[in-house]
Amino acid sequence: MILILLTMVFLLIRVLPGDPVLLHLEKHATPAAVAQMRHQLGLDKPLWAQYFDYLFGLFRGDLGKSMQDYSSVGQQIFSAFPATLELAMFSMVIAAALGIVIGVQASKAYNKPQDHVIRIFGIVTYAIPVFFLGMILQLTLGLGLHWFPVGQRFNPMVQAPLGLNVGSFHFSTGLYTVDSLLEGNIFKFIESLRYLFLPSLTLGLVLSGVFVRLTRSNMLETLRLDFVTAARARGLGENKVTYSYALRNAFLPVLTMVGLQFAALLGGAVLTETTFSWPGLGTYIVDRINFRDYTAIQGAVIVFGIFVSIVSLAVDLLYAYLDPRIRL
Amino acid sequence: MLSSILPGLSTLAKRGLAGWLIIIGAIFVAAIVVMTAISPWIVPYNPTEIPSSPKILAQPSTQHLFGTNDLGQDVFSRVLSGGGVMLQVSILSVIVCLAIGVPLGLFASYAGGATDRVVGLLMDSIYAFPGLVLAIAIAAMLGRGVVNMALSIAVVYIPSYFRVIRSQVLSIKEMSYIEAANAVGAKNRTILTRYILPNIVPSIVVVATVNFADAILTAAGLTFIGLGVPVTIPDWGQDLTNGQRLLTSGAWWVITFPGIMIILLALGFTLMGEGLSETLNPRLEQ
Amino acid sequence: MSGENREKPHLLTVNNLTVEYWARRGRIRAVEDVSFSLDKGETLGVVGESGSGKSTLGLSLIHLVPYPGRIINGTIILEGQAVLKLGKEKTRDLRGRRVSYVFQDPMTSLNPVERIKDHFVELIRTHEPKVTKADAITRAKKLFKDVGIQPERIDDYPHQLSGGMRQRVMIALALALDPSIVIADEPTTALDVIVQAKILDLLKTLQDRYGMALMLITHDLSIVLERSDKIIVMYAGRIVERAPSSTLYAQTQHPYSQGLLKSIPNIELAEQKLTAIGGSPPDLLHPPIGCRFWPRCPYIMEICKIKEPPLFETSVDHLVRCHLYRGEKAS
Numbered sequence A: 001m002i003l004i005l006l007t008m009v010f011l012l013i014r015v016l017p018g019d020p021v022l023l024h025l026e027k028h029a030t031p032a033a034v035a036q037m038r039h040q041l042g043l044d045k046p047l048w049a050q051y052f053d054y055l056f057g058l059f060r061g062d063l064g065k066s067m068q069d070y071s072s073v074g075q076q077i078f079s080a081f082p083a084t085l086e087l088a089m090f091s092m093v094i095a096a097a098l099g100i101v102i103g104v105q106a107s108k109a110y111n112k113p114q115d116h117v118i119r120i121f122g123i124v125t126y127a128i129p130v131f132f133l134g135m136i137l138q139l140t141l142g143l144g145l146h147w148f149p150v151g152q153r154f155n156p157m158v159q160a161p162l163g164l165n166v167g168s169f170h171f172s173t174g175l176y177t178v179d180s181l182l183e184g185n186i187f188k189f190i191e192s193l194r195y196l197f198l199p200s201l202t203l204g205l206v207l208s209g210v211f212v213r214l215t216r217s218n219m220l221e222t223l224r225l226d227f228v229t230a231a232r233a234r235g236l237g238e239n240k241v242t243y244s245y246a247l248r249n250a251f252l253p254v255l256t257m258v259g260l261q262f263a264a265l266l267g268g269a270v271l272t273e274t275t276f277s278w279p280g281l282g283t284y285i286v287d288r289i290n291f292r293d294y295t296a297i298q299g300a301v302i303v304f305g306i307f308v309s310i311v312s313l314a315v316d317l318l319y320a321y322l323d324p325r326i327r328l
Numbered sequence B: 001m002l003s004s005i006l007p008g009l010s011t012l013a014k015r016g017l018a019g020w021l022i023i024i025g026a027i028f029v030a031a032i033v034v035m036t037a038i039s040p041w042i043v044p045y046n047p048t049e050i051p052s053s054p055k056i057l058a059q060p061s062t063q064h065l066f067g068t069n070d071l072g073q074d075v076f077s078r079v080l081s082g083g084g085v086m087l088q089v090s091i092l093s094v095i096v097c098l099a100i101g102v103p104l105g106l107f108a109s110y111a112g113g114a115t116d117r118v119v120g121l122l123m124d125s126i127y128a129f130p131g132l133v134l135a136i137a138i139a140a141m142l143g144r145g146v147v148n149m150a151l152s153i154a155v156v157y158i159p160s161y162f163r164v165i166r167s168q169v170l171s172i173k174e175m176s177y178i179e180a181a182n183a184v185g186a187k188n189r190t191i192l193t194r195y196i197l198p199n200i201v202p203s204i205v206v207v208a209t210v211n212f213a214d215a216i217l218t219a220a221g222l223t224f225i226g227l228g229v230p231v232t233i234p235d236w237g238q239d240l241t242n243g244q245r246l247l248t249s250g251a252w253w254v255i256t257f258p259g260i261m262i263i264l265l266a267l268g269f270t271l272m273g274e275g276l277s278e279t280l281n282p283r284l285e286q
Numbered sequence C: 001m002s003g004e005n006r007e008k009p010h011l012l013t014v015n016n017l018t019v020e021y022w023a024r025r026g027r028i029r030a031v032e033d034v035s036f037s038l039d040k041g042e043t044l045g046v047v048g049e050s051g052s053g054k055s056t057l058g059l060s061l062i063h064l065v066p067y068p069g070r071i072i073n074g075t076i077i078l079e080g081q082a083v084l085k086l087g088k089e090k091t092r093d094l095r096g097r098r099v100s101y102v103f104q105d106p107m108t109s110l111n112p113v114e115r116i117k118d119h120f121v122e123l124i125r126t127h128e129p130k131v132t133k134a135d136a137i138t139r140a141k142k143l144f145k146d147v148g149i150q151p152e153r154i155d156d157y158p159h160q161l162s163g164g165m166r167q168r169v170m171i172a173l174a175l176a177l178d179p180s181i182v183i184a185d186e187p188t189t190a191l192d193v194i195v196q197a198k199i200l201d202l203l204k205t206l207q208d209r210y211g212m213a214l215m216l217i218t219h220d221l222s223i224v225l226e227r228s229d230k231i232i233v234m235y236a237g238r239i240v241e242r243a244p245s246s247t248l249y250a251q252t253q254h255p256y257s258q259g260l261l262k263s264i265p266n267i268e269l270a271e272q273k274l275t276a277i278g279g280s281p282p283d284l285l286h287p288p289i290g291c292r293f294w295p296r297c298p299y300i301m302e303i304c305k306i307k308e309p310p311l312f313e314t315s316v317d318h319l320v321r322c323h324l325y326r327g328e329k330a331s
Helices: A002-015 A020-028 A031-040 A047-060 A073-108 A113-127 A130-144 A176-183 A186-223 A226-233 A238-276 A281-290 A294-322 B002-014 B017-042 B075-081 B084-111 B113-128 B131-142 B146-173 B176-183 B188-225 B236-245 B253-280 C054-061 C088-094 C116-127 C133-147 C151-155 C163-175 C193-210 C221-227 C245-250 C255-262
Strands: A164-166 A169-171 C012-023 C026-038 C043-047 C069-078 C099-102 C181-185 C213-218 C230-235 C238-244 C312-315 C318-320
Touching (some): A002 A047, A073 A113, A073 A186, A073 A238, A073 A281, A073 A294, A113 A186, A113 B188, A113 B253, A130 B188, A130 B236, A130 B253, A176 A186, A186 A238, A226 C099, A238 A294, A238 B131, A238 B188, A238 C116, A281 A294, A281 B131, A294 B113, A294 B131, B017 B084, B017 B253, B084 B188, B084 B236, B084 B253, B113 B146, B131 B146, B188 B236, B236 B253, C012 C054, C026 C054, C043 C054, C054 C069, C054 C099, C054 C213, C116 C133, C116 C151, C133 C151, C133 C193, C163 C181, C163 C193, C193 C213, C193 C221, C213 C221, C221 C230, C221 C245, C238 C245, C238 C255
Parallel strands (some): C043 C230, C181 C213
Antiparallel strands (some): A164 A169, C012 C026, C238 C318
């Protein structure tokens, strides 16, 4: 299926109306300039040759050259990727955590006013454009109350987290939270969290609605099952019943949902990054669009697709590991 | 017309919560549609004209109910007239999806075998991909404008129609009345149109409603990135994009009101979708 | 009720218990005006079709009627304490420790993501927090011996055990804290015939050894005829007959009980006509006016369709809710 994805992206910029080179060069499209760019990017070869170059290039990690300056798209993406990864991870955690906590509350207050409010919350969060929410949060919590910083990824007056440095051995992940811990610098760690908070809260809130509904309905179903009544009949306390019995069994579908929602998460991440000037893949792709750098866009889209596939696979494996019925 | 709507409404209301959701959602949508349609006649100021002596970023007041933006334009007027783009984009995308997605779904799943698998694989690949990213990529290639936005959204959304139709068709296909129809020599085309299609209409309606809501949000997103419509057309998404630059000035009214309108429009469709989905496939909730 | 009240107090006394469910379409009286008593070491059989209210009755005794059901009337006195008036904590304490419940379907009654030993550890440590995990497991293994499971199985997950074994685990859990009463709701219905007999015998053996009172809820009259001291027959939420089991067998008085008796195959009879009870269980939303059984009763009289019969006392400890016996004293 990845193959189909890659083929689709390949065809995307070559099949759709409009010559990418012409569109890029616009007013500077002299025949000589066009021919040169075409040649440099390998766009003058026959289609099937391009396809093979494309696929083999991907195996080697070569994502092509930017139209702007012929530099390696792969390099550019590689440096922008960690920011998106960090944002995505934290947002997903917030979304799932919020969803589960609120969903459990709703299931315990079934059909009471609390339940209805929560259900409405679930529906409304879906209808809020993520960038609008981002701007509102920036206005209120950031600029208004000054609780959180706005407009970048890290404190501009402090050196970015460096990661692990032992002698000549250097290791960093690009994830500021992890790197600051590796460096042993708590101040940087807290700073990175402060800057991460608003963007991930925004994205997490918008995504949480799905998890709220899922948890609520799963819990309602599970709470009706025999083994829950049997547990109550043995005198186990409500907390134990809710969490050890009901939630642990209702939890696995939430995990699957994390995998399914990941695609939506990435889409939202693009908008969130743009709103918060977060220097990740989303900002990268939007920039490249403004520069009409179509090869770069192609590269970024490929990376998004592969990222989603890997996460889906990981979630499937994790699910199989966690469910004792499958494991044994 | 009103006399036939009212009895319909009371039937819906009797269906309890689900019916109310549909009604409320429809009211939101209808109100916005009407507002946009009559806006040329009721706007206090011209929403696109840049006044010669602009009152920039004025706070909401009796003169300018929602204040003014950085070009001196009246926000209230822009709010009244800004829904047009989104409505057009979403209607167009739904039409395209129906025109392509429904026949595709019907034929591929009814035919079965290799056709079904190939098309299904293609659809699944698109479906698994981050929708917004794909829409952005397509729109980037096609360019700006209402039609291009609608097309990008449609391409991303067709797999959803396909999936829903496919699952319905597969279950109906097994039912005995299809076998019976075949036994009396009915042509495939007849079976599809007279037996299967009417039965899947409810699900299609539900998907289409959600399609509307998603289209609106995606259109807003595309506009925000710069792939929307030219600035001469008033558009809520455009207002939000502009507003982003103005955040630090604290002029909250420039983005808040258009943003709320987008939410209301998307919410209207979402509520309708929820209500419809419950009416047509009632959940067995105790 | 009769002069029982003046004798020494019973272990469990239930008076006028009424349980209602609110469904979207209306009210259902799952249990109506039920009264009985239970003594230490006694076995009580509760017999009825599905929908007769017997399971709801069992759950009411530990105040665990699921939403949207509610107990709207009646008292339950256990060892001198009013169960329905106990606060949340005391009720929780009572469940599993003084009264335990064995559920019908062992397949679905255990937590699928927990090992068997954890079920025991949780149970024991919830009620006796000072017990260590190791001690709890030791006690559990001892119980395993009593119920006939190999002690190694304690590390398994529920889905690794057979139905019969799971039911034994449920019984072991029920006995773990030495309760005064064990309520067994259809303990054998989900099992195959051979295992059924074994489980029932096991319950009897354990009862002899531990001395608890046993309430056997079932739809199968044959099970309780042999194994209980007294029997309650329920229909549409009401008690229609109550008697010591030997009396019930010898003099079955209520037409419904007679029907149940006649539908039990008896291997010793050379020729036996098996008769089923005609008709179907009543719609509890709109129960029949008068006696609830009259649409299916072979002996109906005019009065049956008008007035619901009270419980008539036909002899000591034998109560029947039927107009056929209207000559007797009403209870």
